[in-house]
Amino acid sequence: MFHRIRRRRAEEEIAGILRQQAEFQARMAANQAPLPHLAQPAGAPEPPAEPAPTVDDFLPPELRVPSHDQVEGRMMPWPWPIVLDSEVVACAACETYRDWLIISTRDQVWLRCRAGHEQLEPRLDTAWFNRHSGPSDATHATFEDCLRHLGH
Known part of the structure; x- marks a missing residue:
């Protein structure tokens, strides 16, 4: 009988902790603002994007496995x-x-x-x-x- 009481109390404590954690996460999500150093002003021009360097495929042709359609x-x-x-x-x-x-x-x-x-x-x-x-x-x-x- 006492083990049932202990188990119920433990379950209630776990449920309370989970409820507190969910409330905390909800408050944090509601109060979260964008970080100022990541936000760009609306009129600021974007820096020119550099073209990505072209490289050969990872494997040489003799090591490639043919696909199922080949x-x-x-x-x-x-x-x-x-x-x-x-x-x-x-x-x-x-x-x-x-x-x-x-x-x-x-x-x-x-x-x-x-x-x-x-x-x-x-x-x-x-x-x-x-x-x-x-x-x-x-x-x-x-x-x-x-x-x-x-x-x-």
């Missing part, structure tokens, strides 16, 4: 089985269920098995791909180059 798609290896809606996804042609290559292109996700069969997976989307993929380690000019890079 690449056709992205791929990542996925050695584990893919389980969607309590069902293991298997290749429609050879029925393998692991060692996938996941391809994200044009807001679609495609699965490619080790044998080279590809199938559209409508239950996966680009957001799922972005959550599960890491940073890109390379860019390739052709689809075949990327397949070779990923070991397929």
